Amino acid sequence: MIDSHAHLDFPEFDVDRDAVFESMKNIGIEKVIIPGVSHSHWDKQLQVASQYCCPYALGIHPWFCDEGCSLTLSKLDKLVGDKHHDSDFIAIGECGLDKHHHSDWHTQVHVLKHQLMLAKTLNLPVILHVVKAHNEMIILLKHYKLARGGVIHGFSGSVELANEYIKLGYKLGIGGLILNHEARKLRACVTHIGLESILIETDSPAMVPNNSLEKRNTPLVLPAIIDEIAKLQKKSSVLISEQVRLNVIQMFDF
Numbered sequence: 001m002i003d004s005h006a007h008l009d010f011p012e013f014d015v016d017r018d019a020v021f022e023s024m025k026n027i028g029i030e031k032v033i034i035p036g037v038s039h040s041h042w043d044k045q046l047q048v049a050s051q052y053c054c055p056y057a058l059g060i061h062p063w064f065c066d067e068g069c070s071l072t073l074s075k076l077d078k079l080v081g082d083k084h085h086d087s088d089f090i091a092i093g094e095c096g097l098d099k100h101h102h103s104d105w106h107t108q109v110h111v112l113k114h115q116l117m118l119a120k121t122l123n124l125p126v127i128l129h130v131v132k133a134h135n136e137m138i139i140l141l142k143h144y145k146l147a148r149g150g151v152i153h154g155f156s157g158s159v160e161l162a163n164e165y166i167k168l169g170y171k172l173g174i175g176g177l178i179l180n181h182e183a184r185k186l187r188a189c190v191t192h193i194g195l196e197s198i199l200i201e202t203d204s205p206a207m208v209p210n211n212s213l214e215k216r217n218t219p220l221v222l223p224a225i226i227d228e229i230a231k232l233q234k235k236s237s238v239l240i241s242e243q244v245r246l247n248v249i250q251m252f253d254f
């Protein structure tokens with residue numbers, strides 16, 4: 001199993017990161033992709049990724065795009081240039097648009113466009129965070145036409161919306177929300193979309209499962225996500241697990 005999106009560099013894991021990686025290994029989680037968030041996170045992210053052999057993405061999350069925007073973008077350009085030949089550097093992101101967050105909308109669009117351009121120039125896929133801004137995102141993706149597409153991480157939309165992204169060459173990151181039976185739109189979507197368009201992810205430490213006593217989420221919830229997708233798609237968990245593993249390897253080429 002591969003977690004296509006987990007922030008294992010975040011401080012929530014500082015006390016027991018070794019143990020978390022060990023438990024992951026014990027249940028067959030072989031890799032975790034660590035997405036980038038902001039320039040104040042990159043150093044530690046790179047250190048954790050290198051220590052635990054994780055593929056990683058570099059980018060600026062829309063929640064952090066107000067942090068000295070133009071200076072941060074040039075720092076990102078420099079870092080991406082430095083890491084260009086590192087085989088563990090596999091994508092740009094996570095970047096995107098979030099209308100639920102207070103960060104300035106025009107800055108969000110500006111910072112996203114810069115990163116879409118970076119992905120295009122370097123021929124890398126993107127990891128996208130999209131909240132209440134799908135129309136705007138789809139217009140941008142049609143404009144930038146990234147050859148390698150990317151993933152709409154933490155997808156929670158309808159099958160129609162999923163198909164719009166799939167047509168443009170994107171995959172959907174399905175996470176712990178699928179375990180919530182109230183998430184009817186997402187569950188209907190996962191029942192009907194092609195398995196080749198699904199990546200699995202936990203977004204740890206965020207997205208703590210509903211019934212959990214834990215304060216943080218961990219990649220250990222991946223088998224439950226696979227089982228739920230299997231139930232919805234009326235296929236075996238082994239088949240789902242193998243196909244989503246192939247999907248993530250193919251998308252990010254590691």
Ligand SMILES: [Zn+2]
Binds near residue numbers: 005007035094
């Ligand atoms: Zn994330």
